[in-house]
Amino acid sequence: MDLTSVPRIKLANLPTPLERAEQLGKYLGIEQFYIKRDDLTGLALGGNKARKLEFELASVKAAGFDTVITVGGQQSNHARMTAAACRKLGIDIKLVLGGEDFSELKGNLLLDAFFEAEIRYLNGSDEDADLENMMNRWKSELIDSGKNPYAMPLGGSTPTGVLGYVEAMREIGTQIKHKNMQLILPVGSCGTLAGVVLGADIFLEEAGIIGISVSRTKESIYERTRKLIDETKKKFRLREGYKIQDFDVYDNYHEVYARHIKPAKDAARVCAMTEGLIVDQVYTAKAMAGFFDLISKGIIRKESPVIFIHTGGMPEIFAETIKYGEYQGCVKFSAKEYRSGK
Ligand SMILES: Cc1ncc(COP(=O)(O)O)c(C=O)c1O
Numbered sequence: 001m002d003l004t005s006v007p008r009i010k011l012a013n014l015p016t017p018l019e020r021a022e023q024l025g026k027y028l029g030i031e032q033f034y035i036k037r038d039d040l041t042g043l044a045l046g047g048n049k050a051r052k053l054e055f056e057l058a059s060v061k062a063a064g065f066d067t068v069i070t071v072g073g074q075q076s077n078h079a080r081m082t083a084a085a086c087r088k089l090g091i092d093i094k095l096v097l098g099g100e101d102f103s104e105l106k107g108n109l110l111l112d113a114f115f116e117a118e119i120r121y122l123n124g125s126d127e128d129a130d131l132e133n134m135m136n137r138w139k140s141e142l143i144d145s146g147k148n149p150y151a152m153p154l155g156g157s158t159p160t161g162v163l164g165y166v167e168a169m170r171e172i173g174t175q176i177k178h179k180n181m182q183l184i185l186p187v188g189s190c191g192t193l194a195g196v197v198l199g200a201d202i203f204l205e206e207a208g209i210i211g212i213s214v215s216r217t218k219e220s221i222y223e224r225t226r227k228l229i230d231e232t233k234k235k236f237r238l239r240e241g242y243k244i245q246d247f248d249v250y251d252n253y254h255e256v257y258a259r260h261i262k263p264a265k266d267a268a269r270v271c272a273m274t275e276g277l278i279v280d281q282v283y284t285a286k287a288m289a290g291f292f293d294l295i296s297k298g299i300i301r302k303e304s305p306v307i308f309i310h311t312g313g314m315p316e317i318f319a320e321t322i323k324y325g326e327y328q329g330c331v332k333f334s335a336k337e338y339r340s341g342k
Pocket residue numbers: 047048076077078155157186187188189190191192193283284311312313
């Protein structure tokens with residue numbers, strides 16, 4: 001089936017740049033190292049979800065839903081971007097979020113409030129089952145009050161949403177031509193990985209794909225991703241009868257979802273110091289840390305091009321603060337004393 005006939009609404013600035021990262025490549029010993037800048041998709045500070053939402057919300061609009069409810073963790077990028085897109089499309093937005101307690105709305109949560117999303121916060125849990133249960137109960141309440149709500153699963157990872165990354169692989173195929181490229185990306189709810197695997201199979205020649213888990217076990221990622229690929233193939237009659245290529249998943253580069261860890265902080269520092277590049281601590285820094293380790297173990301081939309898919313997550317950076325004094329590079333001068341020449 002030709003994907004151009006599937007309903008799609010423009011929400012992202014595409015194509016995103018495929019940037020050569022020479023300094024970081026040199027540091028890692030990879031000559032052809034690229035970063036696919038999906039942090040620059042544009043929608044409400046960007047990220048991978050814009051691609052999924054172009055398809056997912058087009059189908060929500062076509063079906064006549066007037067409200068979207070979706071779920072995520074406290075710093076969910078998916079929730080922030082869905083809220084922004086819904087405002088743009090005139091759809092009401094409700095968010096079920098969960099995780100640790102908080103006293104200030106910062107980062108993505110601040111932006112959820114900025115878009116005036118109605119939020120129900122499950123204090124103390126960001127388990128999928130708890131959040132989905134809360135979403136379904138809210139959905140029933142909304143139906144009883146005469147609304148027509150669509151409950152969007154975690155991460156927008158549905159067969160329709162998967163098309164966003166199938167199309168992203170078409171985009172990469174127009175930006176670089178090479179057999180045996182290796183693609184590296186972080187994995188959460190698996191919709192991005194499913195699209196990358198399916199799209200690489202259609203549009204790229206023999207690409208190797210490596211997903212780095214930020215939360216789930218390897219087994220759970222294989223199961224969810226393969227299921228999503230099968231459902232997408234069936235629904236849109238893609239690659240019927242073909243065996244989908246293999247992909248590798250590593251689940252040893254995180255502790256608990258959303259928790260910041262030292263290897264990710266170190267990897268973020270390397271990105272900042274070599275490329276002036278920002279990676280977030282929940283997704284992209286963990287994937288970078290995993291990627292660095294896989295290079296040191298000889299698992300990444302250094303002789304063929306490597307593409308790191310930067311999936312965004314920028315607002316989470318601003319959920320953190322550094323206390324004055326903790327950063328030695330910043331010194332305060334008294335303006336009064338400075339003027340008087342002391
Ligand atoms: C910045 C960022 N990177 C990666 C992912 C993972 O994408 P997926 O949920 O499709 O696996 C997410 C998901 O929320 C994200 O926000």
